[in-house]
Amino acid sequence: MPPFLELMLDSAWPLLRAGLLFTIPLAILSFALGLALGFLTAVARLFAPRPLAAVARFYVWFIRGTPLLVQLFVIFYGLPSAGILIDAFPAALIGFSLSVGAYTSEIIRAALSSIPKGQWEASYAIGMTRGQALRRTVVPQAVRVAIPPLSNSFISLVKDTSLAAAITVPELFQEAQRIVAVTYEPLILYIEAALLYLVFSSVLSALQSRLERRFSGFGAFAEARA
8 A cells, every 4th residue: 555545544534533523513613603693793784773783884894804814813812911811612613703703794684685675565564573574574585595605604614614723723624734743744634634624515515505405495385385
């Protein structure tokens, strides 16, 4: 067996384990928290009083206008100088969640805005409040619009978690760096890490396609009944 292939086989499980124990959980938790934050931010920008809407706009402007890596460094390396100590994984979780929240808020805001005004008026006509119309009429329709870009954001987030290696989170890429420090084979190990990220992304892309088809079917059924 060629030495490079033997090295890849020996390192496959440590890399995969790091991906399953840290990379995927970090991506899932960050996306869930960021999605909730993004929804609240989008609703605030669309419906909240001006001062609150201005805060939401500032948050989106600041997070989208600064590099994610810098944000992670501020949280993990910068905050301790102010007496705020955060472990590596929670620091990464905070950083990624804030980033996801800012970007998904724009997706959700666009999806909510895409729903025709007549849907709101129809909801009001049958006695719904704004909150009920949003929850029962607008959001279910906006979900169909938002799923493709949100799924793409999640797949991108899985790859972006490699930045967590810079703040010592023992995820997939950090594990590859650790093995490189022992074997002195950066080309082989980094290619293997890239292939594992490719596998994760391919699986998620397949799940995304199934999810889109499912919601597309629900939409067609609802339209047919209407």
